[in-house]
Amino acid sequence: MEAVIGRAQSRWARVGPYYAMFPMDYVGEVIGAHTSPGDAVLDPFAGRFSAPAVASYMGRIGCGVEISPLGWLYGKIKLAPAQRSGDVLRRLRDMRDAASGYKSEAAHLDEFFQMCYCKDVRRFLLACRDLLKWKKSTVDATLMAAIMVVLHHGIGRGLSNQMRQAKAMAPRYSVNWWKSRGMEKPPQVDAAKFLSDRINRRYKHGVFCYKESKALLGDSCKVLASTEAETWQKTNGGVKLLFTSPPYWSLVNYFKDQWLRLWMLGCAPSPAVRAHAYEKGFYSKDEYRRLIETVFDRCAQMMRKDGVVVVRMDARQFTRQTVLGALDKSFPGHKKAGKLAVTKGRTQTVLFNNGGAKIPGERDIVLVPA
Numbered sequence: 001m002e003a004v005i006g007r008a009q010s011r012w013a014r015v016g017p018y019y020a021m022f023p024m025d026y027v028g029e030v031i032g033a034h035t036s037p038g039d040a041v042l043d044p045f046a047g048r049f050s051a052p053a054v055a056s057y058m059g060r061i062g063c064g065v066e067i068s069p070l071g072w073l074y075g076k077i078k079l080a081p082a083q084r085s086g087d088v089l090r091r092l093r094d095m096r097d098a099a100s101g102y103k104s105e106a107a108h109l110d111e112f113f114q115m116c117y118c119k120d121v122r123r124f125l126l127a128c129r130d131l132l133k134w135k136k137s138t139v140d141a142t143l144m145a146a147i148m149v150v151l152h153h154g155i156g157r158g159l160s161n162q163m164r165q166a167k168a169m170a171p172r173y174s175v176n177w178w179k180s181r182g183m184e185k186p187p188q189v190d191a192a193k194f195l196s197d198r199i200n201r202r203y204k205h206g207v208f209c210y211k212e213s214k215a216l217l218g219d220s221c222k223v224l225a226s227t228e229a230e231t232w233q234k235t236n237g238g239v240k241l242l243f244t245s246p247p248y249w250s251l252v253n254y255f256k257d258q259w260l261r262l263w264m265l266g267c268a269p270s271p272a273v274r275a276h277a278y279e280k281g282f283y284s285k286d287e288y289r290r291l292i293e294t295v296f297d298r299c300a301q302m303m304r305k306d307g308v309v310v311v312r313m314d315a316r317q318f319t320r321q322t323v324l325g326a327l328d329k330s331f332p333g334h335k336k337a338g339k340l341a342v343t344k345g346r347t348q349t350v351l352f353n354n355g356g357a358k359i360p361g362e363r364d365i366v367l368v369p370a
């Protein structure tokens with residue numbers, strides 16, 4: 001991958017533990033096969049922005065829409081991180097200095113947080129949560145994204161007590177797990193030192209800025225109809241490649257699995273069920289169908305006549321039929337290129353499955369103009 005997208009870019013391309021993400025090599029292959037430099041690539045369910053970012057790194061113009069602030073944050077800094085590491089490190093020092101003002105709040109966090117983080121890390125995280133303006137400032141977004149990567153991980157690899165990196169387990173489960181192993185005491189970590197090493201490593205081979213590419217935050221049903229999306233599409237002569245993987249109905253809850261990172265971004269300090277409006281789409285079949293149909297319909301209006309559609313979808317019957325039905329309706333002038341391929345190897349499902357459930361994996365569909 002490094003040979004295709006450059007060394008600096010490859011340092012940033014994988015930023016962001018997320019769920020159900022595209023394997024990077026697959027992204028490069030699809031973009032290389034269906035677009036040329038200068039073409040516009042759209043992903044309306046961008047996740048951690050693998051498709052818009054790699055498209056940009058390959059000389060295309062990417063646009064992604066993501067409803068989760070976490071995915072959007074990863075996307076923002078993959079397209080245009082802070083241009084000077086010194087600015088990010090300065091902001092990191094500000095946070096380190098501000099942490100002492102959060103002693104009382106840190107002491108009052110619940111049992112999960114007391115076992116997960118040592119007191120200095122708790123204070124530091126609360127300062128960052130309160131003071132970083134990550135939606136507005138690129139420097140703050142870059143620092144916040146660096147924190148997201150190491151917020152929970154194995155001991156010594158992140159800021160937390162022993163945790164998985166991709167997915168945050170529920171608070172009670174984690175507490176019981178630590179207790180049953182005598183691991184109630186969190187590791188001592190110097191958060192500022194830990195992060196400054198990571199930030200220096202990230203900037204080691206340089207930086208980039210893809211001004212024409214876009215990371216848009218919000219519900220694709222609305223965002224794709226906005227002036228900002230329309231301007232992006234017109235400026236770039238229409239979308240050549242629609243490349244996406246829609247949410248998997250009822251299988252993955254992108255809010256619950258990322259509750260701890262979302263807490264850092266201002267959400268509730270627990271994975272409350274249906275805490276976020278967009279979760280509804282993952283439970284109600286009608287809502288799910290409406291989402292998929294509305295989004296593909298809007299995307300079809302943004303496409304060039306010679307545009308290609310590549311969709312990787314969950315292979316279970318309801319999701320697959322909903323997606324295929326929506327594509328048939330929105331792209332009547334397109335035909336399937338080849339048979340519906342069963343994806344092999346490290347697919348999203350393989351990457352995020354706990355190993356227990358029998359999940360049939362993914363299907364890829366490619367539609368080309370008839």
Ligand SMILES: C[S@@+](CC[C@H](N)C(=O)[O-])C[C@H]1O[C@@H](n2cnc3c(N)ncnc32)[C@H](O)[C@@H]1O
Nearest residue numbers: 020021022045047048050066067219220247254
């Ligand atoms: C299967 S994941 C995409 C993963 C992505 N291909 C990657 O490589 O990271 C589907 C994504 O759709 C997002 N999503 C769900 N509903 C959405 C909506 N209404 N508008 C925009 N994004 C949405 C979810 O938050 C999730 O990140």
